[in-house]
Amino acid sequence: IAGITQAPTSQILAAGRRMTLRCTQDMRHNAMYWYRQDLGLGLRLIHYSNTAGTTGKGEVPDGYSVSRANTDDFPLTLASAVPSQTSVYFCASSAVTGETQYFGPGTRLTVL
Amino acid sequence: SQQGEEDPQALSIQEGENATMNCSYKTSINNLQWYRQNSGRGLVHLILIRSNEREKHSGRLRVTLDTSKKSSSLLITASRAADTASYFCATDENRDDKIIFGKGTRLHILP
Numbered sequence: 025i026a027g028i029t030q031a032p033t034s035q036i037l038a039a040g041r042r043m044t045l046r047c048t049q050d051m052r053h054n055a056m057y058w059y060r061q062d063l064g065l066g067l068r069l070i071h072y073s074n075t076a077g078t079t080g081k082g083e084v085p086d087g088y089s090v091s092r093a094n095t096d097d098f099p100l101t102l103a104s105a106v107p108s109q110t111s112v113y114f115c116a117s118s119a120v121t122g123e124t125q126y127f128g129p130g131t132r133l134t135v136l
Numbered sequence: 137s138q139q140g141e142e143d144p145q146a147l148s149i150q151e152g153e154n155a156t157m158n159c160s161y162k163t164s165i166n167n168l169q170w171y172r173q174n175s176g177r178g179l180v181h182l183i184l185i186r187s188n189e190r191e192k193h194s195g196r197l198r199v200t201l202d203t204s205k206k207s208s209s210l211l212i213t214a215s216r217a218a219d220t221a222s223y224f225c226a227t228d229e230n231r232d233d234k235i236i237f238g239k240g241t242r243l244h245i246l247p
Contacts, residue, residue: 055233057235059237064239065239066224066237066238066239066240067179067224067237068237069234069235069236069237072233072234072235074233080233080234082234083234083236114178114179116178116179121233122166122167122228122233122235123167123184124169124181124184125169125171125179125181125226125235126181127178127179127180128178129177129178130176130177130178
C-alpha cells in the first residue's frame with residue numbers, strides 16, 4: 025500500500041441495505057476525513073477524526089457513522105442506505121488536523 | 137454552510153494565457169489551501185498559505201491571501217492543456233478541526 029486507498033471502487037446498492045466504505049492509509053497520519061462530492065455542491069465533509077480513538081461530525085453527518093479503532097483505518101458506514109446518498113465518496117488524511125490533505129481515489133456509490 | 141466560495145464557477149482560456157481564480161471565506165482561519173481535481177480523480181494538494189502570509193509561489197502557481205477581505209486568489213501563469221481541471225479552496229472554519237471546501241472553479245484550457 026502506498027498512500028491512501030479506498031474500497032470498493034464503485035458499488036450499486038439497494039435502498040435499505042447496510043454498506044461500509046473502507047479507507048486505509050500507510051502514512052501514519054493522525055487525521056482522517058470523509059467527504060462526499062455531488063455535482064454543483066463541491067466536497068462536503070461528513071465525518072473526521074483528529075487521531076485514533078476520536079471522531080467528529082462534519083457538515084453532513086446524518087445517515088453516516090465512522091470509527092477510528094487504529095491509525096490506519098477509517099471506515100464509513102451507511103446503516104440503511106437511501107437514494108440521496110448516491111454520490112462519490114472521498115477519504116483523505118493529513119499528518120496533523122488542518123494541514124495538507126492526501127486524497128484517496130474515491131468510491132462511486134449508487135443507491136437504488 | 138459553505139465556507140469557501142470560488143469565483144468564477146467556470147473559466148475557459150487559451151493555452152499560454154494566465155488563469156486567475158478567487159476564493160472568499162466567512163470566518164477566521166489558520167490557513168487556506170488550494171487543490172486540483174482532474175475529472176474522475178481524487179483531489180491533489182497545490183499550495184497551503186497560512187493566515188500570517190500574504191503571498192506564496194510554487195512553480196507556475198501564485199497564491200495570495202487577504203485576511204482583511206477574507207479572500208484568496210490562485211494565479212496559474214502560462215497555462216497548459218494539462219491545467220484543465222477543477223480547482224478548490226479549503227479553509228479551517230473558525231480555526232476549527234474541520235476543513236471545509238468550496239464548490240470549485242472548472243478551468244478549461246483551449247488549444
